[in-house]
Amino acid sequence: MSGSSPVKTKSVNGVVDEPPGVPRERRPSLPARIAGNQASLLVLVIILLVVLFGVLNPIFFSLGVAGNILVQWAPIALIAVGETFVIVTGGIDLSVGSTLTVSSVIAAFAMAGMTGAGWPDGLVLLIGTLVAIGIGALVGTINALLINFAKLVPFVASLATLGAGAGVAVVLTGGGPVAGGPPSAQGLAVPWLGPLSWPAIIVIVVVVIAGLFLHKARFGRYTFAIGGNAFAATASGISVRKHVAKVYILSGMFAGAAGMVLYLQLGSGSPSAGYGEELIAIAAVVIGGASLAGGAANIGGTILGALLLSTLTSGLIIINVDANWNQIVVAILIAAAASLQALRGIHRRKS
C-alpha cells in the first residue's frame, strides 16, 4: 500500500488522515490505543470521574477527600495485588475477605496482650503486623494444601476457607471487636503528608515492589507461564504445585497485611472487618484488565482498578447519592472491563 495517496476515513471520533506511506494495519487510532491498554483507559476513566464529581461538588478537589480515598484504597490495593498473582495462575482466592478478618482479630488479641503488659506502641504494632501477615500466610498454606493435596479446585478450596475463616473470627471474638491495643494505632491511619497516610505510603511502596516482582522477576514469569499453559510450564521444568502454593500463601500474606491496615482504621480487630472484601478485590483485578482464565494481568491495572473503586465510593458520598447506587455502578464497570478484556483477546487472535 505504500506510495498511495492518503485516504480520508471517518472514525467515530472524527476524520482521521492516513499519513502517506504508512500501511493501514500499523496505525491504530488514539482511542484504540488507549482502549488497547487497560491501564491508560482506567486513568482516563478515573480522571473523568474526578472531574465529574468535582464539578458536582467542588469540595471533591480537597486534600481531605483525596486523603480519605487513599485510606480506603490502601487495604483494597493490598488484597487486590495478592489476588492478581492468584488470578494470573488461572486460579482464584475467595478467602481473602475472611483472611483479612481473622488476621486482624488474632493480631488484635496479640497486641492487646502486649500493650496490657506495658510494651511500647511501636514494638507492639510491628509484632502485630508480623502476626497478621503470619496468619495470612497460614490461611494461604491451608488453601495451597487443599488445592495441591485434597485436589480441590481453587474456587471450592478458597470458598471453604472463606467460610471457615469468618466463623473462626466470630468464635474467637464472640461477635464483638477486640480492642485494647496501642492507643496510637488509630492516629496512624490519618493522612499527614498531604493526602498520604502511613498505610497509604507503605502500600504504595509494597505494590510497586509487587508489580516489579510479577512483571520482571522470575517468580512472576513462572506465574504467567502456569496461567498460560500449566502443562507447558511443567514440561519446561517449573514445579507447578510448589509455585501455586507460594502464590496462595502470598495472597494470604497480602490479606493479612490488609487486616493490619483495617486494624489501624478501626482501632480494633473487628469480626466483620473484611466482610465482602474478596468481591471488591476480584472486581479491582478484573477492572484492571486481568483475564479470569489466567495468563493475563497487570499490577498497574489492578492498582488503578482499586483506585477507581475507592474514588467512586467516595465520590458518590460527596455528591450525596444514595449508597445503594454504588453497587450498580460498580457492576457496570466490571461488565465493561471484562467485555473489553474479552474483545482484546479476540482481537489478538485475529491479528
Next chain:
Amino acid sequence: MSNRTASKTWARRVVTVTSVAALAALGLTACSSATSGGTGSGKKSYTLGFVVGASSDPFFQAMKVGAQKEADKLGDKLIFQGNATTYSPATQIPIVNQVLALNPDGLALAPTDPTALQSLVNTANSKGIAVVNVDSQVSDLSKVISFITGDNNDGGEKAADTMAKAIGYKDGGSYQVVVGLTSATASTNVARLDGFKKQIAAKYPGIKIVATGYSQSNSTTANTNINNWLTEFPKLNGIFAIDGTNATGAAAALQSKGLTGKVALIGYDAYKTNVDLIGKGVFTALIAQNPAQEGKDAVDTLDKYLRAGKKATGIDKSVTLPNIVLSKDTSAADLQKYTYVQNG
C-alpha cells in the same frame, strides 16, 4: 473486520459504556440528593451531616424522614448517608470520613461502635463541627452536645415483662428463650439486653437465655440463626428479637416452621410489615421506638446550637424517648401512630 475497524468499534463501546456510567451517576444525583433547604428567607442555612448504621433499615429510613422534614422546615441542608446494607464500623468509618471532609456545620451520628467511632467524633470536634449522637452513643459523651435515644434499658425490661406474660410464667417453672441481636457493640443492643437480663433475674428467675446471636442488620442472617435455634431447642418458649431486622427474620422463621402462636415472639421496632403481623398472632408484641422523632430532635438540636453561636444553653445533654409496647390490645389509631414512617 480489519484491526482498525475492530479497534474503533471497541473504542466506541468503551466511550458508550463510560458515558452511560457517567450519565447514570449524574442522573442519580438528580434523583436522590437531598433538596436544599428553603433559601431566600434571609436565614443562614446550615449543612448538617447525618450518618447512620444500615440505611436500608426501616428504623433509619424513618429517622431520615423525620430529619429531612425538620431540615426542610428550618432551611438547612441535610446530607444523610449510611452503608446500604451492613451495620458495622468497618463500613461506617469511611462514610463518616467523607462526610467530615465536606466540612458540615454539624454531624448527627448513630455510631456502630462506641470506641471505633470515638476518634472520628474527636476529629469532628477539633474541626469545630458540632456532634450529636442518635440511637447509639460513643464512649466519651463529653465530646457530644446531645445524645438522643429511646429508653433502651426500659425497653428491655418491658420486653421481659411482656415475655413472661406471653409464656404464662409461673414461679418454679423453667423456661427457655433466645435473643437475636444485630451487633455486639451497638449501645442500643447492649442496653436492651441488659434491661432484659436484669428484669428476668429480678422477677422471672425461671427464664433462661439459652442462646444469643448477631446478624449485623441482615434479616437473612437473623432468619438463619433463629431457624437453627428452633431446631436446636424444641421446647423453646420465646424469642426476643432485639431490633427490627431480627424481628423480620424471626417472624419469617416462625411462619415457615408453622410455630406461630406456639413460640412467643417479642420484637423491637415497628416496621409496617411486622406491625401487621401482630394482628395475625405472629408477634406477641413489638416494642416501638420513635426514630422519626429522634431524627427530628437531632437536626433541631444541631440547628439550635449553631444558631445560638455554638452555645449549649437550653440544650438537653441527654434526651430519652419512651418506648411503646404494641400488642393485640393496642388501638388501631395507636398502631398507626407508632408505625415507622417510610419514604413515599
